[in-house]
Amino acid sequence: MAFRLFEGKEHAAVYQKFRFPPPEEIKNTVLKNVSFPHVLAVDIGCGTGQVSRSLxxxxxKIIGVDISEAQLEEARKETNLTNVKYIKCHAEDLPADDGSVDLITAAHAAHWFDKEKFLKEANRVLKPGGCMALFGFTTEIDFSFPGVNPGRLTDIFEEVRQFINTYSHEEK
Ligand SMILES: C[S@@+](CC[C@H](N)C(=O)[O-])C[C@H]1O[C@@H](n2cnc3c(N)ncnc32)[C@H](O)[C@@H]1O
Known part of the structure; x- marks a missing residue:
């Protein structure tokens, strides 16, 4: 089931105005884990495009995808970058060929996705050895995937979250 809390135009405009881009440290940590050549990145739940633009x-090429047209409209207003495109679609049904994506990002968004469908779709579109970076302030997310020990993906996400928390402002 998709959560539709980001649909309002006014909400999207405020989001664009006040949402800050990802810290350089996080971006650099992600990039260190992406093999060359860096051809295609898909930023899922891109909202008004802060992460898409930073990539x-x-x-x-970067494709920013979101289910909210209002968020995408704001994202499109913000950029004249020719290598960034925004497409309305679900995280669970991505507009990319099998094995074509070098990096998937989802910033402050993966907790909204249907985890099982999303992970299958991510597995379909990522190149072998491709990188998926899910980051955000959100506290707890459970992941599961066929053939992976229950809790293993959740443990990895939790480990990364603890690491990212070291960059948080003290007033969490
Ligand atoms: C908290 S916002 C984060 C936006 C942006 N990544 C950022 O860091 O500012 C979460 C976004 O995820 C989108 N979203 C939620 N569920 C989705 C889904 N199933 N597929 C695609 N986008 C989704 C929402 O519309 C919203 O724009």
Missing amino acids: APHFE
Whole structure:
């Protein structure tokens, strides 16, 4: 089931105005884990596009996807970058060929997705050895995937969350 809390135009405009881009440290940590060449990145739940735009200097092409047209409209207003495109679609049904994506990002968004369908779709579109970076302030997310020990993905996410928390402001 998709959660539709980001549909309002006014909400999207405020989001664009006040949402800050990802810290350089997080972006650099993610990029260190992406093999070359950096061809295609897909930023899922891109909202008004802060992460999509930040990836523009590093990839030939970035596709920002979101289920909210209002968020995407704001994202499109913000950029004249020719290598960033925004498409309305679900995280669980991505507009990318099998094995074509070098990096998937989802910033402050993966907790909204249907985890099982999303992970299957991510597995379909990622290149072998491709990188998936899910980050955000959200506290607890459970992941499961066929053939992976129950809790293993959740443990990995929790480990990353603890690491990212070290960059948080003290007033969490
Ligand atoms: C908290 S916002 C984060 C936006 C942006 N990534 C950022 O860091 O500012 C979460 C976004 O995920 C989108 N979203 C929620 N569920 C989704 C789904 N199933 N597929 C695609 N986008 C989704 C929402 O519309 C919203 O724009």
